[in-house]
Amino acid sequence: MSRRPPSDKGWLAHYRELIGTWTRRSGSRQDAEDAAHDVVANMLRNGDAAVLDPKAYLYGASQNRLKGEMRRQSRREQLSLDELTDAEHPVQSDPESAIRAAQLADALKRALAELPLKCQQVFLWNKLEGYTQAEIAQKLGLTQSTVEKYMKRALSHIHDRLQDHAPH
Incomplete structure (x- = not known):
């Protein structure tokens, strides 16, 4: 056939x-x-x-x-750390800076894991991938208002959870 x-x-x-x-x-x-x-x-x-x-x-x-x-x-254009001037360089010279950075990264991962999956996706796609909220709404089949609510929830939650890591 x-x-x-x-x-x-x-x-x-x-x-x-x-x-x-x-x-x-x-x-x-x-x-x-x-x-x-x-x-x-x-x-x-x-x-x-x-x-x-x-x-x-x-x-x-x-x-x-x-x-x-x-x-x-x-x-999202990126610069190599070598291309930054000394004043722009984010690396601190004290020995504990690497430990603080690792602790902050772990705290951020834990805070994100506490959120619902859609909140995590909205936050990561916006902050790391550079998608606009309108683009995220289209990709997830949500309204832009819902995406905004997820983003607010994620930002508020992360802000609350990372207070111990803020500079004094």
Whole structure:
């Protein structure tokens, strides 16, 4: 029994072309695949029946996703510690600084572990990954108001738990 070829209708017909186009534009196949995956997953979650032009939707939404990723990466530009001036260098010279840093990191991990998973995700995606609250809301399928509440809860909880580590 022979398999039927896939239909040329709908979003799936444009997926391979989309990946090729965005790989050329972004320079990274992985970024293109991530963007396309997020867009398709969001479309399927919300129902693709409302999408009148699947090709235009996929291209536009993927472009927005890739632009957002580039903005996030630019916000997270990192400098080597060697590139900092002495005044900017975060390293302290006293022998206990490494111990204090390790204790603070452990306290932060414990504080985060005490929070519900969604609060943890919101905090980490915003503070470490650089996602905006609107982007997090879209990724998690939540309202922006809910994401803001999770963020407030996480920040308040972490603030309370890390009081012993604040400089005197």
